[in-house]
Amino acid sequence: MPPEPLMLDLRPHLRPGDGVWWSQAGAEATPLVDALLDQVGDLGPVRAFCGLTFNPRLRDLPPQLTLTSYGAMGELRAASAAGRLEIVPAHYSVLPRLFAEGRLPGDVGLVQVAPPGPDGRCSLGIGVDYAGDAVRYSRTLIAEINHRMPAVAGADTVALGDFAAVVETDRALPEAPDQGPNAVDRAIAAHVAGLVRDGDTVQIGVGALPSAILDGLAGHRDLGVHSGMVSDGVARLVEAGVVTGAHKEIDPGVVVAGAALGSGGLYARLPEMPVRFRPASYTHAPAVLARLSRLVAINSALEVDLTGQTGAEVARGRCLGGVGGQADFSGAAARTGACSIIALRSTAGGASTVVPALRGPVTTARADVDVVVTEHGVAWLRACPLSERGTRLAAIAAPEHRDALLAALR
Structure with missing residues (x-):
């Protein structure tokens, strides 16, 4: 001892x-x-x-x-x-x-x-x-x-x-085990799974919704992972043979991340898994991410406005997050990778998360958002003109908020 x-x-x-x-x-x-x-x-x-x-x-x-x-x-x-x-x-x-x-x-x-x-x-x-x-x-x-x-x-x-x-x-590491996904999370996950192709390299965060999305990818083949954090959901895909990294342009066969956050079981298994932890100067570096031509960035937000701008920092006047790596990965995926996805629940506390205008700062610019996903569907924004974006985003908002959003557009 x-x-x-x-x-x-x-x-x-x-x-x-x-x-x-x-x-x-x-x-x-x-x-x-x-x-x-x-x-x-x-x-x-x-x-x-x-x-x-x-x-x-x-x-x-x-x-x-x-x-x-x-x-x-x-x-x-x-x-x-x-x-x-x-x-x-x-x-x-x-x-x-x-x-x-x-x-x-x-x-x-x-x-x-x-x-x-x-x-x-x-x-x-x-x-x-x-x-x-x-x-x-x-x-x-x-x-x-x-x-x-x-x-x-x-x-x-x-x-x-x-x-x-x-x-x-000699103390246990802090744990953040998977939270059980609900029906909304599973619906979003099903939409996101349809946007990811076999052989893509995925970036995703931690939490109930990311966990549901990872579980929704269980039917894919030869996925790669290059992300800020790895979770139990990533470990499950590695152990199931879904994540192999076989088609990654860099670090083939290896999951690359900066840190792990999950259960004690995840921490215990990591030394035997093909995971490599690297500093932020590598995991988030623009020059590194630009080499991943099949990068799919899957991020969330607190709000998305009717032009596709995302806010992941402030809600209802309170700071609840940060810029973090969202813009790094979304920008790389939209410019040199495969696809930049923002996935979020359509409501929070009864209020719509699709809003006429952000009530906080812009975390990720609309030019770096290819797709927005809620439980109600998929809004493709890549190459979509501003005149159409609002209509597409209102269509995936919660039904009870769509009329107000369309009125704001008019």
Whole structure:
């Protein structure tokens, strides 16, 4: 058994005014983040950056901590609602550059890693994504060595001696198992499945709707995956022989992603699967995505307006998401790939998600949206003039909202 985690004094490693970042989602170094929250009052003002977090302590931030993110995901939504979260509206592909230029907090990195291998290096495991780039530009690295973090093949590694301090843990990784899809999700999934061809390379997110879409692809053959995250749904398709990557122009035979988020069973199986975790500077890079000529980007949104613009950041005046990688993948799929799909439920809280005009910022431009899908059908927008787009989109809105949308068009 590994030793109990040690109480870590951060004072030797942080200076007043320093910028701190930490890994996100299943790879978040929660004990180190908690130590920072406990000690920040004695450390002086600290700037911090993180992505998706499940740590409830980040709902109510200490006054000495200024937190920045690329969106309001998970527990950061509460901090955003309280006016305590600074959001940088950046494409995910730009995050590596922002760390390199020192424009994001990056003096000290808090990472969760697997135990060192025979070569003395620690794998970033299931959470490479922006951490794989940020570690290159950090003055100081502090590690949580978690004995349950899998050392996934192909993941970036850090030499044990490069860490200024370490703590050891033996804790389960945060899980986000598949949510059961409902009839609406399955209807959307059936429409999306008809747009994907055998041999295509798919990008898709995590959640109930993406899970339903992945299950809806079970009848396809030789699909590839190049995405920001992999989930249990991707693993099921790999194990069923649906995802083989046989026709990928780059990384053939391999699922490429930045991170994994799913069940404990997924994390346990990853070391034996043909999955390679790569940093954001690869997974989201325009030059890399342009080489995938059969890329199908499947993304969602909070709203779509009658010209095809999508909003995935703000709903009803609240920040509920971020730019993330949607524009990176949608743009690549629309310009040099096979198809850019926006899939969403036709209503949210009784309100139509197809709207006359977005009530928040434009996340993905209408020129980068080929198809919009709801449970009511498919609206093809590629090469569709503006004079026809509104009619096509109103036709796939919830029936009770169509008349109002058509009236708005007139």
